Amino acid sequence: MADLETVEYPIIWLQAAGCTGCSVSVLNSVSPTIKNLLVDEILPGKHIDMRFHPTVMAGSGEAVIGELERVGQGDRGSYVLVVEGAIPLAQEGSYCLLGERDGQGVPIFHWVESLGRDALLVIALGTCASFGGIPAAAGNPTNCVGVRDFFASRQITSPLINLPGCPPHPDWFIGTLASILLFGLPKLEELDVLGRPKAFYGGLVHENCPRRAYFDEGKFAKSLSDEGCLYELGCKGPVTHADCPTRLWNQGTNWCVGCGGLCIGCVEPTFPDLLSPLYERIADEDMPGIGEQQVVKG
Numbered sequence: 649m650a651d652l653e654t655v656e657y658p659i660i661w662l663q664a665a666g667c668t669g670c671s672v673s674v675l676n677s678v679s680p681t682i683k684n685l686l687v688d689e690i691l692p693g694k695h696i697d698m699r700f701h702p703t704v705m706a707g708s709g710e711a712v713i714g715e716l717e718r719v720g721q722g723d724r725g726s727y728v729l730v731v732e733g734a735i736p737l738a739q740e741g742s743y744c745l746l747g748e749r750d751g752q753g754v755p756i757f758h759w760v761e762s763l764g765r766d767a768l769l770v771i772a773l774g775t776c777a778s779f780g781g782i783p784a785a786a787g788n789p790t791n792c793v794g795v796r797d798f799f800a801s802r803q804i805t806s807p808l809i810n811l812p813g814c815p816p817h818p819d820w821f822i823g824t825l826a827s828i829l830l831f832g833l834p835k836l837e838e839l840d841v842l843g844r845p846k847a848f849y850g851g852l853v854h855e856n857c858p859r860r861a862y863f864d865e866g867k868f869a870k871s872l873s874d875e876g877c878l879y880e881l882g883c884k885g886p887v888t889h890a891d892c893p894t895r896l897w898n899q900g901t902n903w904c905v906g907c908g909g910l911c912i913g914c915v916e917p918t919f920p921d922l923l924s925p926l927y928e929r930i931a932d933e934d935m936p937g938i939g940e941q942q943v944v945k946g
């Protein structure tokens with residue numbers, strides 16, 4: 649349990665246009681558990697103070713909106729802002745509202761802008777917050793954008809880390825947070841060109857896939873339950889940067905390809921539009937040389 653000597657790190661967690669799967673994923677964290685994260689010191693002398701999280705907090709209404717405003721009016725650079733979900737801009741932001749002022753709903757983009765500007769660090773958690781993701785898929789009637797594009801449009805230059813994944817692995821979030829508490833903000837060379845920590849997103853799924861030998865031999869599965877590489881069935885592992893094959897999910901139980909599904913490339917900015925149809929083979933010209941840096945489109 650945190651004691652009086654402990655340094656508190658306030659976190660404000662906003663949920664914009666998404667499915668809340670990012671929260672659910674982090675809530676399923678095993679090591680540390682979410683209880684350890686919220687109640688204990690995840691590092692000696694350092695305690696996460698989750699001041700606002702729509703799914704976890706018990707309060708509601710004016711009391712919690714007031715808390716949001718109070719933290720935002722505190723010292724510049726004194727809190728971490730986590731954004732989950734894409735930011736809808738159409739219809740003056742009316743597709744995603746948080747709280748009210750003078751009887752009118754406040755668009756989420758207002759909060760992301762005002763809190764993002766003064767944050768010590770902003771974490772865009774999930775593919776929707778990082779790149780737009782599913783809410784920004786072709787058609788995009790709500791004109792959803794990711795945090796990076798939103799900040800660029802408002803000249804907001806606060807440090808931003810992208811932790812995509814639909815959903816993101818809980819370790820990617822908690823590992824990033826723990827690393828910041830230990831060593832401070834990541835150095836530029838620790839992030840890839842898309843602002844993702846290389847520690848988690850530095851390699852291609854295809855490089856560490858246990859079915860890779862089948863790919864090299866040209867032994868391809870004809871259906872999802874077959875032995876063999878799932879490339880012909882649409883696996884996007886060759887163009888997807890994540891450590892799923894070695895980290896595994898659900899307390900090391902399994903991962904998409906391991907349980908007979910294919911990698912859908914959910915951590916990439918090209919997801920879902922340019923990686924669709926999910927069950928169709930990627931074009932040969934999109935296959936990078938293995939081990940080379942992927943050229944990211946879009």
Ligand code: FSX
Nearest residue numbers: 666667668669670774814
């Ligand atoms: Fe997006 Fe979060 Fe996918 Fe869902 O809310 S990254 S739709 S798993 O969970 O934003």
Ligand code: SF4
Nearest residue numbers: 857860877878883885
């Ligand atoms: Fe594994 Fe997919 Fe690569 Fe085949 S194409 S080796 S299934 S990541």
